[in-house]
Amino acid sequence: MEENNKYWLKWYLLVAGFLILQIIIYYFITHQFEN
Amino acid sequence: MLGTLFFIAAYGIYKTRNTKNIETYLHDNNERKWWEIGLGVMATQASAITFLSVPGQAYDDGMRFVQFYFGLPLAMIVISVFFIPIFYKLKVYTAYEFLENRFDAKTRTFTAGLFLIQRAFSTGITIYAPSIILSQLLGWNLHFTVLFIGIIVTLYILSGGTKAVAVTHKQQMVVIYAGMFIAFGYLIHYLNSFAGFSDSLKIAGTLGKMNLITNGQTDHGFDWSDRYNLISGLVGGLFLQLSYFGTDQSQVGRYLGGESVKESRLGLLFNGLMKIPVQFFILLTGILVFVFYQFNQPPVYFNDVALQNAKTSVYADSLRIKTDAYKAAMQVNAGYTKLLADKLKSDNDIETESAKQDLQKSFLKSDSARIEVNAIIQKANPGIDDDHDYIFMYFVMHYLPVGLVGLLFAVIFSASMSSTSSALNGLAATFAVDIYKRYIHPEAKGKTYLNASKLFTVLFGALAIGFALICSLFDNLIEAVNIIGSLIYGTILGIFLTAFLIKRVRGNAVFVAAIISELVVLYIDFSVRYEWHLPTIQIGYLWYNVIGCLLVMILSFCFSAFQSRRIPPLIK
Numbered sequence: 001m002e003e004n005n006k007y008w009l010k011w012y013l014l015v016a017g018f019l020i021l022q023i024i025i026y027y028f029i030t031h032q033f034e035n
Numbered sequence: 036m037l038g039t040l041f042f043i044a045a046y047g048i049y050k051t052r053n054t055k056n057i058e059t060y061l062h063d064n065n066e067r068k069w070w071e072i073g074l075g076v077m078a079t080q081a082s083a084i085t086f087l088s089v090p091g092q093a094y095d096d097g098m099r100f101v102q103f104y105f106g107l108p109l110a111m112i113v114i115s116v117f118f119i120p121i122f123y124k125l126k127v128y129t130a131y132e133f134l135e136n137r138f139d140a141k142t143r144t145f146t147a148g149l150f151l152i153q154r155a156f157s158t159g160i161t162i163y164a165p166s167i168i169l170s171q172l173l174g175w176n177l178h179f180t181v182l183f184i185g186i187i188v189t190l191y192i193l194s195g196g197t198k199a200v201a202v203t204h205k206q207q208m209v210v211i212y213a214g215m216f217i218a219f220g221y222l223i224h225y226l227n228s229f230a231g232f233s234d235s236l237k238i239a240g241t242l243g244k245m246n247l248i249t250n251g252q253t254d255h256g257f258d259w260s261d262r263y264n265l266i267s268g269l270v271g272g273l274f275l276q277l278s279y280f281g282t283d284q285s286q287v288g289r290y291l292g293g294e295s296v297k298e299s300r301l302g303l304l305f306n307g308l309m310k311i312p313v314q315f316f317i318l319l320t321g322i323l324v325f326v327f328y329q330f331n332q333p334p335v336y337f338n339d340v341a342l343q344n345a346k347t348s349v350y351a352d353s354l355r356i357k358t359d360a361y362k363a364a365m366q367v368n369a370g371y372t373k374l375l376a377d378k379l380k381s382d383n384d385i386e387t388e389s390a391k392q393d394l395q396k397s398f399l400k401s402d403s404a405r406i407e408v409n410a411i412i413q414k415a416n417p418g419i420d421d422d423h424d425y426i427f428m429y430f431v432m433h434y435l436p437v438g439l440v441g442l443l444f445a446v447i448f449s450a451s452m453s454s455t456s457s458a459l460n461g462l463a464a465t466f467a468v469d470i471y472k473r474y475i476h477p478e479a480k481g482k483t484y485l486n487a488s489k490l491f492t493v494l495f496g497a498l499a500i501g502f503a504l505i506c507s508l509f510d511n512l513i514e515a516v517n518i519i520g521s522l523i524y525g526t527i528l529g530i531f532l533t534a535f536l537i538k539r540v541r542g543n544a545v546f547v548a549a550i551i552s553e554l555v556v557l558y559i560d561f562s563v564r565y566e567w568h569l570p571t572i573q574i575g576y577l578w579y580n581v582i583g584c585l586l587v588m589i590l591s592f593c594f595s596a597f598q599s600r601r602i603p604p605l606i607k
Contacts, residue, residue: 008300012112015307019108022311023265026101026247033240 067292072302074208075289075457076280077309081211082454084164084424085317086447088513091423093321094328097244101318102263103517103577104311106272110280111307113273115300117535118281123296128468130287130531137534139542140473145549146530147469150284151462153523155495157516158458159502162188164424164512165451166503169444171340171425181503184448188455189496192463193489207449214439214446215320221435222323226330230376235326237379238372241391242329242398244322262514262575271577274584275517278524282531285454285461324430329372329398332365336412337425345415354415357408364401371397424512459499463491514576521576522560525583526553532584533591540595548590556583 067075092100118130127133131150135143162185170180226235239245251257251264261267280286280303293299335358336342345354375390409421431443467488472479479487526549533540533548556579562571574582 008115011301011304012115015108015112015304018308019105019311022315023105023248026315030245030247033236033245034243 066294067298067302068294069298069301069305071205072290072293072299073305073309074205075292076286076302076306077313078208078211078450078453079285079289079457080279080310080454081313082161082164082450082516084161084512084516086211086215086450087164087424087427089314089317090321090324090427091425092513093244093318094325094426095421095423097239097246098315098318098322099246099249099263101247101311101315102249102265102268103272104276104314105265105268106270106274107276107310108307109269109273110276111303113277114281115303118531119290119296119299119303121535122287122291123299127291129284129465130282131284131465131469134530134534135473138530138545142530142542142546142549143469144473145546146282146527147465149523149527149553150282150465153519154283154285154458154462155498156502157519158455158462158495158499160512160516160519161451161455161458162499163503165447169447171338173444178504181500184451184455185496185500185503188452189459189493191452192456192459192492192496207453210442210449211446214443215317217439218431218435218443219316219320219323221439222320222327225327225434226323229330229373230326230379234376234379235323238329238375238394239322239326241375241394242325244325259572259574259578262577267575267577271575271581274528274580275521275524275577278528278531278580278584279520282524282527283461284465285458288461288464289457321427324427327430327434330369330376332362332369334429335361335408337422337429338412339425339429341412341416341422345412348415350411350415354408354411357404357411361401361404361408364397364404368394368397368401455499459492459495462495463488466491466495518560518576521579522556523553523583525556525580526587528580529584529587529591533588537588537592537595540591541598544594544598545587545591548587548594551590552583552586555586 089100121133122130125133125136129147131143131147134146162181166180166184167177169175169184170177173180175183223232226232229235230238236245249261249264251261251266257266258264290299290302293302334342336345345351348354371390371394375387375394378387378390381387428443428447431440435443467484471487471491472484476483476487529552530545530549533545559572559574559582560576560579561567562569563573
């Protein structure tokens with residue numbers, strides 16, 4: 001059961017981490033190109 | 036185009052020719068793999084409106100619409116943790132069945148009813164959107180096109196139910212993204228003779244279109260009426276997407292068809308990873324169309340039928356004068372855009388900066404000329420709004436090779452088919468399980484139940500076509516669908532979250548709380564929309580989801596203090 005939880009935790013962290021990474025990238029794109 | 040569409044429909048019918056039981060029709064026998072679920076969920080959300088309206092949204096308002104999707108990955112995680120295990124454990128056909136187990140029959144019926152109303156109306160827009168544009172571009176009668184699309188999709192689901200929807204989502208996604216990639220490639224190719232990809236983005240940024248992340252702050256603090264910013268996207272978006280994916284049967288039906296909890300979860304997480312990059316790409320396509328039209332003279336108005344009407348109306352003379360002014364302004368604008376492109380290549384910072392300022396000034400002039408032209412055209416065509424939804428298809432029609440135009444039309448049709456078919460299937464399933472079997476014919480099973488479900492598909496297909504036929508064009512279709520959803524989703528989500536998280540609340544408390552919350556959300560929107568001259572709050576529609584949801588939870592918690600002490604069956 002604990003093994004199972006760890007498996008899913010990794011997935012959730014991957015999805016949340018990718019969201020944060022995208023926000024950071026978009027923030028830099030905005031600063032790079034806007035005005 | 037016709038070849039692609041007939042292949043998809045025929046393949047769906049062939050693969051599902053053995054659909055003889057209700058489980059497969061409504062629930063797809065639980066055999067879908069994670070990637071099929073992921074693609075199905077994405078194809079359901081990516082309606083034709085996405086491909087018509089999102090590039091136009093970027094053209095007009097820049098890239099900031101991408102923030103609308105920031106809550107989605109978080110919603111996928113919450114649904115994977117809380118919703119999926121419970122739905123699987125209780126072996127429900129529809130999400131609303133769970134509510135009767137947890138609360139009572141009236142809460143289940145009320146929630147299913149809210150879903151049926153909201154989804155039937157949105158499905159009408161889903162059919163209407165591609166119809167109005169295709170009818171204009173192909174010269175077909177609008178009512179005929181609405182009927183054509185509506186009837187084909189209804190027959191398609193009737194032939195195989197959920198399975199027909201699921202097996203063809205893969206093919207539809209391939210056609211959709213192939214079409215979009217090719218259009219994107221052509222845009223880069225056309226722009227290359229003026230500016231490279233990076234310089235094109237710098238030109239878009241100079242004109243304020245690369246606003247991917249905005250904070251919603253003004254001189255007076257946070258602007259609650261600002262529709263898309265980082266906070267409203269993360270918080271409001273999370274609530275909207277939670278209700279859409281967690282409680283809307285057109286999506287719940289997709290992932291409950293999974294082989295196991297694992298497949299369903301992986302399918303949703305796949306969607307959580309892919310959705311934002313995909314929307315980013317579609318918005319970027321819109322930005323490139325915008326830059327393309329800074330170098331090339333755009334039409335005065337992208338909706339050609341409305342323009343022709345205006346030319347023969349009493350406003351013809353003033354339109355001609357304003358049109359000439361707009362064309363002249365755009366010609367000047369093109370000159371400054373080319374100048375900036377040259378300066379960007381030269382790497383001279385001072386000259387580049389001055390070229391940017393010149394372009395910004397000339398863009399302001401051409402943009403105000405465009406607004407004046409639009410105002411006249413809208414006066415000549417009462418009831419129509421902006422031409423955003425026509426921009427991308429206009430580009431496709433006029434600048435892509437004929438074969439590709441056909442492919443992109445197939446994209447619009449197949450996107451319409453996939454989202455409409457999931458929605459009709461969800462509507463029929465909800466009505467069959469939550470109304471018909473619950474109240475009208477509880478003993479129904481086997482062939483009777485299957486036939487009744489098929490009949491409901493036809494009835495909801497007809498209802499959606501009816502809505503589509505009387506529907507007038509909103510300011511922007513993708514916003515219209517999301518606003519209608521936001522009016523209702525907050526309450527539905529609040530009911531579900533109360534069920535999951537507040538164990539002491541029972542049927543009567545949540546039922547009364549839900550009715551009050553729904554009325555409050557409707558009041559907030561209608562009092563502003565219809566100028567009721569009553570006390571009101573001006574807030575962006577994404578916040579309706581948060582308000583509706585939290586109100587249901589807080590009120591039902593308070594009301595639960597007055598309920599009897601009998602313990603509900605599920606919690607015993």
